[in-house]
Amino acid sequence: MDTLSQTTAAMSAAVITGAGEMEVRQVALPEPKQGEVRIRLEGCGVCASNLTPWSGPDWMEFPTEPGGLGHEGWGEIDAIGEGVTDLAVGDRVAALTYHAYATHDIATADSVVKLPPEMAGKPFPGEPLGCAMNIFRRAEIKAGQTVAIIGIGFLGALLTQLATRAGARVIAISRRSFSLDVARRMGAAETIEMRDHWEIIEKVRHLTDGQFCERVIEAVGKQWPLDLAGELTRERGRLIIAGYHQDGPRQVNMQMWNWRGLDVINAHERDPKVYIDGIREAVEAVASGRLDPSPLYTHTYPLSGLDEALNATRDRPEGFLKAMVMLR
Template sequence: MNAITPVQARTMKAAVVSGPGQLRMETLPLPKPGAGQIRVVLEGCGVCASNLTPWAGPEWMQFPTEPGGLGHEGWGIVDAVGENVESVGIGDRVATLGHHAYATHDIADENAVVRLPGEFDGQPFPGEPLGCALNIFKRSDIKAGQTVAIVGIGFLGALLTQLCAAAGARVIALSRRPFSLDLARRAGAVETILLDDHWQIIEKVKQLTQDRFCDRVIEAVGKPWPLDLAAELTRERGRLIVAGYHQDGPRQINMQLWNWRGLDVVNAHERDPAMYIQGIRDAIAAIQAGRLDPWPLLTHRFPLERLDDALNMTRDRPDGFLKALVVYA
């Protein structure tokens, strides 16, 4: 838990991205929650790959960011509530969908937090990506006995491997990193393929599926080539699920292939905040039921002052890396 107690706190610290690849820390007055809002003393925040494009400084990016901005995977303890808040109270431990969580405190709407069960005390809980994984899994319509290829085994792909394997699917995991393939096997994948040669991969999957290809293919990279490959691995009348976050420009796709195979294509990114909240609740239930085990996948931790190192590691993805957290102890 954060070392700054609600009684002691009068100010907060927040990270500000001041330019491409540049970070500074600011000390600010502690904000007060308005009606229907809560304030959270944050214990930490997950580092999301969606931060990497803003971190690189594209032309459309405006600097400096708002204090704490880009951070959206926070969790911590409620230390103040505004008027008309009824579902959570001071002292509750929550996952939050606040959007300024690269800071020691954040304000969130009452309906944008989920209370965490006591059995999770002491464990980090970046709720947003966990909820995202559950929402993607639900929209993938995974059934026992299906063959499911997961293209890209980062944090999200590893979570989906666990969920699909627990549902009784035969999982084929594809990644460019041997470390990730080893992890996917431990998560329940029955086959692993190095993500290198396009046509060799297609031939390998043909052999593994008796030329039928896969009932479901989840693309979890966010780059053009893995998306093209994912379509090639999807069987006729199969479902291609786009889980990668494609934020670096337009895509050209092989619509002839998509048409010919009659693919169902699902963009699995939710935009309704209520769906994210439900996903977090579903993730809690999945952990309690033993279908999901996220904690071994949280591989690296940094103090808030080293958010730049956490972002750079998320970008460079060295061997052994899967998910970075910034923690405020």
């Protein structure tokens, strides 16, 4: 483990040292620059997008920067750089930063969202919650629609709750019985085990009187769920791609998509400002009770257990939905 002189302020940060290997190091505590704040982190969610770098692909460079890969952090501002006027030391915030597997991280002032007093003490991994709000907005789900959600992990469960509370009828499709139980608790009207392609299609056909679904959200990130999503979307319906698709190219049935006149939405955002807008919406939704993610935080780990958190995110043991690294 690295050591620093007693005169140097230090923080703890996870460093990925190789494929499936990490350690916690003591590194210099960063100081915020012009327009920045420093956040003493309370926790950071673990994202499935970390799994490819964790596996050690050829393009990955080790060791990572201290705290690297962590981007779902929240905590309390403990230092402010020059020029920051609308934030103060002591403000509790969620932030879009990228070195949050650490006790502290630096954020630009425009990538920080304040958390209201009624959320004191509650975890708030802002990036995935904001992602769910952005997907929900782009899906344009309305009362009375039938919505199929394929893949009930953390994201799919959030979207099930949002769609149900908007007045839609949700058909939840997932391979794990535990996930289907979660979907029912989140308000799903019907659940289908993701086992046989044609059996699922026939069940949805029956449940919708042959019309299929106005909205279908693919939240898995694999070829088969993407194929299934097209089959379940009705004519002039909207197919929303929300799963993580970064492990290689995909094929689509363009003939069917064209014949049915589908609107296909890639709901992955890239503009940080849009992410921040989503986080703000998530704060409002949680504060108002429209969204309650608390039952979905199923596994917590200390910073030294980041390797276990990443492995659980990969392996999905029974009862797993979301891993959180807790830093205080």
